[in-house]
Amino acid sequence: DALISGAHYWTQPFKxxxxxxxxxxxxxxxxxxxxxxxxxxxxxxxxxxxxxxxFDRDDNYAKGLEWYRQHLPECSEDQISIEKSPSYxxxxxxxxxxxxxxxxxxxxxxxxxxxxxVISDYTxxxxxxxxxxxxxxxxxxEDLVLQSDGSVNxxxxxxxxxxxxRYLQRWLDVFPPTQIHVIDGDALIRDPYxxxxxxxxxxxxxxxxxRDNFYFNSTKGxxxxxxxxxxxxxxxGLHCLNDSKGRRHPPVDRYIVSKLRRFYNPHNLRFYDxxxxxxxxxx
Ligand code: A3P
Numbered sequence: 358d359a360l361i362s363g364a365h366y367w368t369q370p371f372k373x374x375x376x377x378x379x380x381x382x383x384x385x386x387x388x389x390x391x392x393x394x395x396x397x398x399x400x401x402x403x404x405x406x407x408x409x410x411x412f413d414r415d416d417n418y419a420k421g422l423e424w425y426r427q428h429l430p431e432c433s434e435d436q437i438s439i440e441k442s443p444s445y446x447x448x449x450x451x452x453x454x455x456x457x458x459x460x461x462x463x464x465x466x467x468x469x470x471x472x473x474x475v476i477s478d479y480t481x482x483x484x485x486x487x488x489x490x491x492x493x494x495x496x497x498x499e500d501l502v503l504q505s506d507g508s509v510n511x512x513x514x515x516x517x518x519x520x521x522x523r524y525l526q527r528w529l530d531v532f533p534p535t536q537i538h539v540i541d542g543d544a545l546i547r548d549p550y551x552x553x554x555x556x557x558x559x560x561x562x563x564x565x566x567x568r569d570n571f572y573f574n575s576t577k578g579x580x581x582x583x584x585x586x587x588x589x590x591x592x593x594g595l596h597c598l599n600d601s602k603g604r605r606h607p608p609v610d611r612y613i614v615s616k617l618r619r620f621y622n623p624h625n626l627r628f629y630d631x632x633x634x635x636x637x638x639x640x
Contacts, residue, residue, distance in 0.1 A: 372431035379439045379463045383446025386477040387469040387542040403430035405440035413448035452531040469542035471519030471621040478515035509620040522627035
């Protein structure tokens with residue numbers, strides 16, 4: 358029965374591209390791809406294949422909502438369409454722009470321990486070793502995160518993006534907290550199912566995802582997933598994210614890590630206050 362009742366979502370004849378009822382606003386390197394792909398397992402969720410960057414890029418925004426809609430997936434009446442563009446979180450104009458499109462939209466924000474996020478961001482851009490990159494040697498992480506006087510370099514964008522409380526404030530100036538659900542990205546890595554169940558509930562979806570849709574793949578070192586029975590979208594079998602997700606991080610000097618943790622601590626406490634949840638990030 359579950360199989361039959363689920364099947365109609367995928368075979369509905371009247372599917373049209375719809376503006377999103379939910380947007381994953383960021384943050385960069387916190388598991389935004391894993392989150393949207395895992396959510397897409399749900400029969401009532403259709404995702405945009407790529408990051409649309411409608412609200413954060415003025416040239417795209419100028420093209421108007423019809424352009425945006427064309428970049429969203431086709432859905433039936435009982436499905437919702439979602440997209441993720443991680444730079445929405447930190448771009449000043451975005452909260453107002455999204456609010457102007459749909460003031461009751463649901464927003465998902467996924468965060469990770471701020472220092473790990475900085476290292477992940479650095480690794481995405483420079484790789485794990487300091488081999489020459491486009492003919493030039495990569496800067497060392499410690500030279501980017503610290504200034505010559507030893508203070509934390511807030512001019513480095515990767516440092517700024519982890520100041521979650523600063524950016525979240527702009528969203529809370531525009532949206533009520535009940536419309537923003539915050540996901541612990543480290544918990545999503547350790548055990549995705551409870552996080553997704555919470556999202557399912559937040560979005561008002563039928564509870565369809567199950568623990569056994571997620572498998573820990575010890576070769577990859579991360580969870581992978583299998584689509585639900587009856588889902589004819591996408592390929593069958595176990596699906597893992599590609600090698601650009603779950604990269605090995607370079608070793609970082611303990612002194613640098615503790616300096617960064619101390620720097621982030623007051624911002625983290627403010628963030629816990631704003632969200633009403635203690636993420637327990639090391640001080
Ligand atoms: P690392 O590559 O630094 O480990 P985003 O998609 O927002 O860029 O986030 C990338 C991060 O998603 C990865 O950072 C990885 O830790 C995390 N992630 C969460 N769940 C994952 C999964 N199941 N497979 C691969 N990466 C996952």
